[in-house]
Amino acid sequence: MMHSSSRSNMFLTLAKFFIPILLGLSIFAILGLTLEEQIWMKLWPLLVAYFFPPFGKETVIPLGVLGGNKTVPIINLHIHIIPIDPILVALSVAFIDIIVALFLVWNYDLAKKIPLVGKFMIRIEEKGKLIEKKYRWVKPLRFIGIMLFVMIPLQGSGGLVASIVGRLIGMRPWNTFFAISLGAVIGCLVIAFLAKSFIFFAEINTVLTVSLLMVVVFILAIYVSIKKLKENVKKKR
Template sequence: MQQTDEWGGDGTSSWLKVSFPFLLCGFYLAAVWFVLPPEQWLLLFGAMVAYIVPPLGRETIIPACILLGIPWWLTAFTLAFLDFAGGLFMAWNFPLLLRIPRLGPWVRRFMEAGRTFLDRRPWLERLYFVGLIAFVALPFDGSGSIVGSIIGRMLGMTKAEVLSCITIGGIIGSFSIALGIDYVTHLIPAEAGLWISVIILLVIGTALAVAYRAHSWRKESNA
């Protein structure tokens, strides 16, 4: 399968390609302000930031948001929207990412290793569209719009194809988890739900602290 267009080379001005996905997120947060109480709006904003910054994924963030009172449909739509915005950013700015120190070389190595893997298994490329949707939808470690976009480019898919897969996969994955959690929470007493929310927040805080400390150790060891 050959790539049919150049990622990021559509003639759109550079500042717009970089800023537009962030502006979309800003407009979305402004619209949600009129839907949620201020404290829940802050929780949703924190969930959006946590979703963008590893290592947390939708399988952790969606249960926490629902148990803290944010409607399941809004939680699911928010994360699916972030997948779309992330895919749009990658489609427009992939060449820019390759020029970022450390990130660019990592992306190139990832693509080279993946290309070798696919060359040995040509049948996988015939399932590229459905496979990429499944990769984004299922809660794999590292799945999502960023890695999904890299895999899509590696497969030679166009920007429109990759963005479609990421959007569809994000909707399927987010709404599936949200519906399941919403169903389960109706079976749990309110008091238990509160304690589960506290435990999830503690787990998220611990994961962030461990990730930050590991990052600090890596920087110290490389110094």
């Protein structure tokens, strides 16, 4: 009886480890087999890049949506870039966060033993108090907070960090998973829509659109600088 129970537990552990991996590989295999070759050859490098900083949804999705006949400045070279459907690239990126979150629901402790990933997770956990202070707005909102955390396109706001933050604020793993899933889908679709809109308006009036973008970037840069300055002042106190 004990032997049978041990085998069942081992089978369950293996299933929890391999199901997210196989699910992810299966979906991307289907995409590779069903999409046009040119689209797939543009999509898969972007999805791989999403795993590595500084690439995030805020860079990968617009690069995927970008397309059409373009002229390279200075050298006046005319090129044609294949655009990817905004919904396709958005859901593909969101799917990565969902798979990562699912893997961590079932294999959180095991993931900490994986090279690089494990060290990163342990480092974040060790900075528990700092993380809780940094994302203190997430804790009172809990489910909605994790959702918004994933939706906001900031560095380190993907499925991995969101799963750790969810644990640190005491959320149940499955609640964290569903919050990440909803946040990833909504956030990626919003970014795709904004990227598509920006490209559309840029083609109508490039100077005005780029000028508005520069103003937004400038305002964000000032906001980040002020925020960091306040944090440094608090640390000195």
